[in-house]
Amino acid sequence: MSFLRKFAAAALFLAAPALAQTAAIRIEQPWARATPAGATAGAVYMTIDNLADAEDRLTGVSSDAAARTEIHEMKMADGIMKMRAVADGLAVPAHGAAALKPGGYHVMLIGLKKPLTAGEKVVLTLDFAKAGKVEVSAQVMALTSTGSKMDHMKMH
Numbered sequence: 565m566s567f568l569r570k571f572a573a574a575a576l577f578l579a580a581p582a583l584a585q586t587a588a589i590r591i592e593q594p595w596a597r598a599t600p601a602g603a604t605a606g607a608v609y610m611t612i613d614n615l616a617d618a619e620d621r622l623t624g625v626s627s628d629a630a631a632r633t634e635i636h637e638m639k640m641a642d643g644i645m646k647m648r649a650v651a652d653g654l655a656v657p658a659h660g661a662a663a664l665k666p667g668g669y670h671v672m673l674i675g676l677k678k679p680l681t682a683g684e685k686v687v688l689t690l691d692f693a694k695a696g697k698v699e700v701s702a703q704v705m706a707l708t709s710t711g712s713k714m715d716h717m718k719m720h
């Protein structure tokens with residue numbers, strides 16, 4: 565009975581969907597915002613879970629989708645939203661998570677080779693100090709900014 569239970573648990577584990585993960589790092593819901601025509605930069609968001617007993621650090625990101633890829637932070641400074649590249653990476657606490665989301669941390673794609681189009685995917689390689697390289701496929705979602713909604717309302 566005990567053997568069967570163990571076997572069932574192992575089978576369940578093997579049947580788990582192939583998420584982007586190493587033993588220690590799990591990426592949840594990676595997504596990017598579709599870019600308007602002519603835009604040369606785009607942002608990618610996700611939640612990084614660290615299942616390990618030690619802190620890890622996202623030290624770099626690369627992608628074939630853009631000329632350059634940076635880890636950015638958005639912050640209010642003197643009443644203005646400003647973004648800048650984080651100097652020494654993004655810490656992911658042990659048994660914790662780091663959230664990349666609009667208005668905060670994000671992966672910045674600079675010099676897009678083509679616009680990010682809703683329904684497509686953008687592939688990134690995340691580089692962690694301890695876990696190493698983790699490939700992520702981010703879903704591109706429709707562009708919904710307050711600005712475009714207002715423009716749309718004005719048309720009616």
Ligand SMILES: [Cu+2]
Pocket residue numbers: 607636637647648670671672
């Ligand atoms: Cu940015």
